[in-house]
Amino acid sequence: MRVGYLANPDNASTLATLAELKNAAPAADVTLIPAEVRSVGDFDPAFAAMLRERPDALLVSNDPFHQLHGMFQSKESVAAGGLMAYGASLPDLFRRAAGYVHRILHGTKPGDLPVESPTKFDLAINLKTAKALGIDIPPTLLARADEVIE
Numbered sequence: 531m532r533v534g535y536l537a538n539p540d541n542a543s544t545l546a547t548l549a550e551l552k553n554a555a556p557a558a559d560v561t562l563i564p565a566e567v568r569s570v571g572d573f574d575p576a577f578a579a580m581l582r583e584r585p586d587a588l589l590v591s592n593d594p595f596h597q598l599h600g601m602f603q604s605k606e607s608v609a610a611g612g613l614m615a616y617g618a619s620l621p622d623l624f625r626r627a628a629g630y631v632h633r634i635l636h637g638t639k640p641g642d643l644p645v646e647s648p649t650k651f652d653l654a655i656n657l658k659t660a661k662a663l664g665i666d667i668p669p670t671l672l673a674r675a676d677e678v679i680e
Contacts, residue, residue, distance in 0.1 A: 534563045534585035536576060537593070544591040551589075605654035605677055613663065614655045618648035652676045 535551060537544045548564060555562045563583045565576035580588070592603055602608065603617035626646065634640055654677040660667050672678055 531559065531587065532561045532563060532583065532585045534565060534580040534583070534588045535591070536565050536567055536580075536588065537591040538568060539566045540568055541591065541593050544593055547591060605652050608654040608656045608659075608677070608679060611659055612656060613659045613665070614653070616651060616653045619650040619652045622650040623648060655679070 533555075535548065537548055539545060539548075551562055554560075563580055563585050565580050567573055567576050590602075592607060602612045602615040604620065605615045605617075608615045626649075630640075630643055633643065653675045655667055655672060655675045656679040657667065657672075658679060
């Protein structure tokens with residue numbers, strides 16, 4: 531599978547994510563096609579370069595600069611104009627991490643702690659963006675959302 535990755539290299543977290551993706555891609559039999567976007571003028575050349583590589587999918591870094599109407603992993607991107615987000619609840623992850631810190635400070639070796647998966651996920655929907663795109667969000671999906679921006 532060939533995956534395009536649209537990223538702002540001026541964002542430090544994007545660089546860290548890109549490094550992790552480059553490390554993980556071969557094990558998943560994925561060819562990563564990174565494209566850098568620092569300014570609005572970079573979008574057309576970045577997409578043109580990616581299209582020449584014929585990706586099967588597109589991954590967009592979690593950077594509010596892009597202002598693309600899509601689905602993201604954090605509800606903060608929805609507040610910045612994204613259409614919707616579904617991902618692990620960051621406040622819940624931070625609360626759970628505090629428990630790990632507590633146990634480590636009380637003598638538990640980090641290697642003895644179990645690896646846990648997220649247990650709480652947030653769904654956020656931006657109705658203003660949906661309306662601008664001409665998308666009707668079904669009432670059943672709205673009812674399941676943790677946050678709806680109108």
